[in-house]
Amino acid sequence: xxxxxxxxxxxxxxxxxxxxxxxxxxxxxxxxxxxxxxxxxxxxxxxxxxxxxxxxxxxxxxxxxxxxxxxxxxxxxxxxxxxxxxxxxxxxxxxxxxxxxxxxxxxxxxxxxxxxxxxxxxxxxxxxxxxxxxxxxxxxxxxxxxxxxxxxxxxxxxxxxxxxxxxxxxxxxxxxxxxxxxxxxxxxxxxxxxxxxxxxxxxxxxxxxxxxxxxxxxxxxxxxxxxxxxxxxxxxxxxxxxxxxxxxxxxxxxxxxxxxxxxxxxxxxxxxxxxxxxxxxxxxxxxxxxxxxxxxxxxxxxxxxxxxxxxxxxxxxxxxxxxxxxxxxxxxxxxxxxxxxxxxxxxxxxxxxxxxxxxxxxxxxxxxxxxxxxxxxxxx
Amino acid sequence: xxxxxxxxxxxxxxxxxxxxxxxxxxxxxxxxxxxxxxxxxxxxxxxxxxxxxxxxxxxxxxxxxxxxxxxxxxxxxxxxxxxxxxxxxxxxxxxxxxxxxxxxxxxxxxxxxxxxxxxxxxxxxxxxxxxxxxxxxxxxxxxxxxxxxxxxxxxxxxxxxxxxxxxxxxxxxxxxxxxxxxxxxxxxxxxxxxxxxxxxxxxxxxxxxxxxxxxxxxxxxxxxxxxxxxxxxxxxxxxxxxxxxxxxxxxxxxxxxxxxxxxxxxxxxxxxxxxxxxxxxxxxxxxxxxxxxxxxxxxxxxxxxxxxxxxxxxxxxxxxxxxxxxxxxxxxxxxxxxxxxxxxxxxxxxxxxxxxxxxxxxxxxxxxxxxxxxxxxxxx
Numbered sequence: 001x002x003x004x005x006x007x008x009x010x011x012x013x014x015x016x017x018x019x020x021x022x023x024x025x026x027x028x029x030x031x032x033x034x035x036x037x038x039x040x041x042x043x044x045x046x047x048x049x050x051x052x053x054x055x056x057x058x059x060x061x062x063x064x065x066x067x068x069x070x071x072x073x074x075x076x077x078x079x080x081x082x083x084x085x086x087x088x089x090x091x092x093x094x095x096x097x098x099x100x101x102x103x104x105x106x107x108x109x110x111x112x113x114x115x116x117x118x119x120x121x122x123x124x125x126x127x128x129x130x131x132x133x134x135x136x137x138x139x140x141x142x143x144x145x146x147x148x149x150x151x152x153x154x155x156x157x158x159x160x161x162x163x164x165x166x167x168x169x170x171x172x173x174x175x176x177x178x179x180x181x182x183x184x185x186x187x188x189x190x191x192x193x194x195x196x197x198x199x200x201x202x203x204x205x206x207x208x209x210x211x212x213x214x215x216x217x218x219x220x221x222x223x224x225x226x227x228x229x230x231x232x233x234x235x236x237x238x239x240x241x242x243x244x245x246x247x248x249x250x251x252x253x254x255x256x257x258x259x260x261x262x263x264x265x266x267x268x269x270x271x272x273x274x275x276x277x278x279x280x281x282x283x284x285x286x287x288x289x290x291x292x293x294x295x296x297x298x299x300x301x302x303x304x305x306x307x308x309x310x311x312x313x314x315x316x317x318x319x320x321x322x323x324x325x326x327x328x329x330x331x332x333x334x335x336x337x338x339x340x341x342x343x344x345x346x347x348x349x350x351x352x353x354x355x356x357x358x359x360x361x362x363x364x365x366x367x368x369x370x371x372x373x374x375x376x377x378x379x380x
Numbered sequence: 381x382x383x384x385x386x387x388x389x390x391x392x393x394x395x396x397x398x399x400x401x402x403x404x405x406x407x408x409x410x411x412x413x414x415x416x417x418x419x420x421x422x423x424x425x426x427x428x429x430x431x432x433x434x435x436x437x438x439x440x441x442x443x444x445x446x447x448x449x450x451x452x453x454x455x456x457x458x459x460x461x462x463x464x465x466x467x468x469x470x471x472x473x474x475x476x477x478x479x480x481x482x483x484x485x486x487x488x489x490x491x492x493x494x495x496x497x498x499x500x501x502x503x504x505x506x507x508x509x510x511x512x513x514x515x516x517x518x519x520x521x522x523x524x525x526x527x528x529x530x531x532x533x534x535x536x537x538x539x540x541x542x543x544x545x546x547x548x549x550x551x552x553x554x555x556x557x558x559x560x561x562x563x564x565x566x567x568x569x570x571x572x573x574x575x576x577x578x579x580x581x582x583x584x585x586x587x588x589x590x591x592x593x594x595x596x597x598x599x600x601x602x603x604x605x606x607x608x609x610x611x612x613x614x615x616x617x618x619x620x621x622x623x624x625x626x627x628x629x630x631x632x633x634x635x636x637x638x639x640x641x642x643x644x645x646x647x648x649x650x651x652x653x654x655x656x657x658x659x660x661x662x663x664x665x666x667x668x669x670x671x672x673x674x675x676x677x678x679x680x681x682x683x684x685x686x687x688x689x690x691x692x693x694x695x696x697x698x699x700x701x702x703x704x705x706x707x708x709x710x711x712x713x714x715x716x717x718x719x720x721x722x723x724x725x726x727x728x729x730x731x732x733x734x735x736x737x738x739x740x741x742x743x744x745x746x747x748x749x750x751x752x753x754x755x756x757x758x759x760x
Binding site: 025026027126128183184185186187189190191193194197198201203219222223226227230233235238239241242243244251252253254255257259261262265266269286289290292295321324 | 405406407506508563564565566567569570571573574577578581583599602603606607610613615618619621622623624631632633634635637639641642645646649666669670672675701704
C-alpha cells in the first residue's frame with residue numbers, strides 16, 4: 001500500500017516477553033515460555049487505560065494494523081481497533097497477545113522443547129482458559145498494568161474475558177463478552193471432535209510428530225477448517241453469497257459440476273492448512289471443550305460469576321448458530337441473578353458467528369459507546 | 381429372537397428384478413441393471429393399493445421386518461410399516477427398493493461392469509432423482525402396478541416422491557413428503573462437500589478404485605458419517621442425550637478426556653464405514669445436491685408442482701436444521717399457489733432431522749390417519 005488507510009494504527013511491531021515457570025492446570029510445569037504480543041495506542045500516566053484483546057480459536061496477536069507497507073491484509077480485528085474506531089487507540093492502550101500453545105510465535109507445539117531439542121509437537125501440555133488468563137496476568141505484570149479498564153474477546157476470546165472476571169476480579173473493570181457461551185454444548189463438542197478426528201487420522205499426522213517426519217497433515221487441517229468455517233457462517237449468508245451458483249459444469253448432465261460454495265470452502269481450507277499448526281488446532285479446540293467456569297463452583301454459574309466485581313457487556317448475533325443468542329442469554333440471566341451490572345444485547349446480523357469480526361453497524365456503535373464510557377472513566 | 385414382535389411384517393425375503401437399458405440424464409446408457417426390493421402386505425385385485433417407499437441417503441430396500449429369526453435389528457422404518465402401523469400392511473401393499481447406484485444389492489459402483497469385468501467403482505455414471513423415479517416406474521411396470529396409491533419418503537426419499545408427482549402425475553395419487561426440501565441450500569451442499577472431501581482425500585480411496593487396490597477409505601467414510609450424523613441430530617437432543625458427560629478422564633487436568641458424545645460419534649462412524657460403499661456415498665450426496673425439479677420449469681417451483689395431479693402431505697420437524705420447517709413451508713406455499721390439495725404439518729419433535737425415522741406420536745398418528753384415507757379410497 002502507498003499510504004496507511006485512515007483510522008488505522010499503521011505499521012505495528014510484535015514484541016516478545018519471557019516468562020516462567022508456570023504450573024499448568026494439567027499438572028505440568030513449564031519452566032520457561034514466551035508470549036508474542038502487540039500494543040496499539042499509549043498507556044496513560046496512571047496506567048488505567050489498558051484494554052486486553054483475547055483471540056479466538058484460529059486467532060493470534062496481530063489484531064490490528066500492518067506489519068509493513070507491503071502488507072495488504074491488516075490484523076484480524078482492524079475493523080474494530082484503531083484511532084477513532086470502537087476500541088479507540090487515541091484514548092485506550094490495547095494489548096493483544098498470542099496465547100500459550102499458539103503457532104504464531106508464542107511458545108507452543110512448534111517450539112523447541114529445551115529438554116529434548118525437538119519441537120514439543122504432541123507432547124506440548126494441555127492448556128486451559130484458566131492457564132491462559134494466568135499467563136495474561138503475567139504479561140500485565142510485565143507491562144506494569146495493575147488492572148485492565150476492559151478485557152474483550154469474541155468466541156473463545158470472550159470466554160477468556162469471562163474467566164478473568166471470575167479469577168482476577170480486582171484486575172478488570174469491564175468484561176466484554178462477544179458471541180460466546182459459558183460452556184460448550186454437545187453439538188459444539190461434536191463438531192470439534194470431527195475436526196480433530198480429521199486431523200489425527202490424516203496419515204501425515206504421524207501421531208503429532210509431523211515436523212520430525214518432514215510432513216504436515218494438510219488434508220486433515222483442510223477438512224477441519226472447512227468444517228469450522230461452515231459452522232461460523234449462517235445458512236442465510238451462505239445462501240445469499242453462494243446460493244446454488246455453479247463455478248463450472250452442467251447440473252442437468254452432472255458433468256464436472258462444481259458449486260461456488262464448494263470452491264470457496266476448498267480455498268478456505270487450503271490457505272489455512274499452510275499457516276496453522278495441527279497440534280495447536282487440537283490444543284485450541286480442547287481448551288474450548290474443557291472451558292466451564294461454573295465447574296469450580298459446584299456447577300453453579302451464578303456463584304461463579306458472583307466472584308466478579310466488574311461490569312459486563314454481553315453481545316450475541318441473531319444468526320449465530322455456533323454460539324446462539326440463547327447461550328448469551330444464559331450468561332446475562334446468571335449475571336442478573338448474581339446482581340452484576342450487565343448490558344445485554346442481541347444484534348440482528350446476517351453472517352452467523354463470524355459477525356463478531358465484521359462491520360455490523362449497531363454492534364460497532366454499541367462497542368464504541370460502551371468503550372467511550374470505559375475511556376472516560378480513566379480520564380481519557 | 382424367539383418370536384416375531386407384534387405388528388411386525390415378520391421375516392421378509394428381498395427380491396431382484398432385471399431391467400435395461402436406461403438412458404440416464406447424464407447421457408450414459410446403462411444397458412442392463414438390477415434392482416433389489418422387498419414387498420410387505422398384499423396387492424389387491426384391482427392393483428390399486430400399492431405404496432412406494434423411497435429411501436434416503438444411507439438407506440436401502442430393507443425398510444421393515446427381519447431377514448431371519450436370528451436378525452435382531454429390523455428394517456429402517458419398521459416403526460412405521462407393518463400390520464396396524466401407519467403404513468398398514470393389512471390394507472396396503474408396500475414396495476421398498478434399493479435405488480440404482482446403491483450398495484445393498486442393486487446395480488451400483490460395487491457391481492461388475494460387464495464391459496470390463498471389474499467393479500464400476502468411480503466410473504459408475506452419475507444418477508439423479510429423475511433417473512431414480514424412472515427406474516422405480518420400471519419396477520412398478522414389472523409388478524404390474526399402474527399407479528401408486530401413495531409414494532412416501534423422508535429427506536432424499538421425499539424428494540423422490542416430489543419428482544414422481546411432477547414427472548408421472550397419472551401414476552401417483554398421494555405424495556407424502558417428509559422432512560425434505562425442493563432443493564438444497566448452500567449450507568447443505570457445503571456439508572455434503574466436506575463429507576465428500578473427507579472420502580476422496582483418504583489415501584485409501586485410490587481415486588475410487590479401492591476395491592481393485594484391496595483397500596477401503598474407512599477413515600474418510602467414518603468422518604463423513606460422523607459429520608452427517610451431527611447434522612441429522614438436534615442441538616437439544618444431543619444436549620439431552622450426552623450433555624457434557626465424560627466417558628473417561630478428568631477435565632480439570634485434561635488427562636485422557638473423552639466426552640460421551642465423542643465416543644458415540646466415533647462408534648457411529650466406524651460401524652458405517654464397514655457397511656456403506658464410498659463411491660455410493662459420493663453418488664448419493666451428488667443426487668441430493670443436483671435435485672432441483674423447478675429447474676426444468678424455468679426455476680418456477682409453482683409451475684413444476686403444477687404438473688402434479690395427486691394430493692400432498694408435507695411434514696416437517698421443529699428441530700430439524702438439516703431441512704428446516706421453512707423448507708417445507710416453501711413447498712406448501714408453492715403447492716397452494718399451484719392450486720393443489722396439501723396437508724401441511726410442522727411436528728414438534730426433539731430429535732432434529734432424524735425425527736422422521738422415530739416414534740414421534742403426533743407424526744405417526746398423522747401418517748396413520750392420512751393413509752387410512754388412502755387405503756379407504758382403494759376399497760381397503
